[in-house]
Amino acid sequence: MKERRKFIDIWRECYSLVIPTGACFLYMTVYYLTQTKILNFKYITDSQNFSAMLESTINFVSIIIGIFGFLLPILITSKNEFALIKYFTSNIDKKAFSFNLRMIIVSGLSTIFVSCMLFFFDIFSEWFKQIMILLWIWMLFYFMLSSYRFVSIFIRLFLEEKIEPQKEVASPLDATKVKNLKDKIKKGT
DSSP: OHHHHHHHHHHHHHHHHHHHHHHHHHHHHHHHHHHTTSSOOOOGGGSTTHHHHHHHHHHHHHHHHHHHHHHHHHHHHTTTTOHHHHHHHHHSOHHHHHHHHHHHHHHHHHHHHHHHHHTTGGGSOHHHHHHHHHHHHHHHHHHHHHHHHHHHHHHHHHHSOOOOOOOOOOOOOOHHHHHHHHHHHHHTO
16 A cells, blocks of 8 residues: 555655656657558648647637636635645645745746747748657646646645644653653663
């Protein structure tokens, strides 16, 4: 059970990097197999709906960034009102939390920028177009997965029962047991 818990914790730390990398690897593999005529696929830019897909991506990312713009002020203003939010804000690693939030915003804005650049796919050379598409795929998946993690945290904070978590404390030692323990520590036994 402990090993499973450790695996889940490791996966939660790296899935937002592993899945986008895997998606890019899959795209590169399909592209290579199509180039070598092993597969008979059309390229993503050959689709008549490629521009519509880019527009949808821009709208999607904008909406998610807007959700963050809505949820963050609520979290900040309600941190003293609700026990669970107060507990959360007092126990998180604030530097890591703010860094990860900034990375979500940066990846979202970068996804929008690359999506806008891909509207000009017809004037790019083939290698540059494929690099842009790989970059777009990686950033889009990273943004989606990272956003999912933080939106789910916010939703749980706002919707779950607002009971302040209690820390379990073992029964306190009486004075003689404390003295005996200190003596053992001094003696090194």
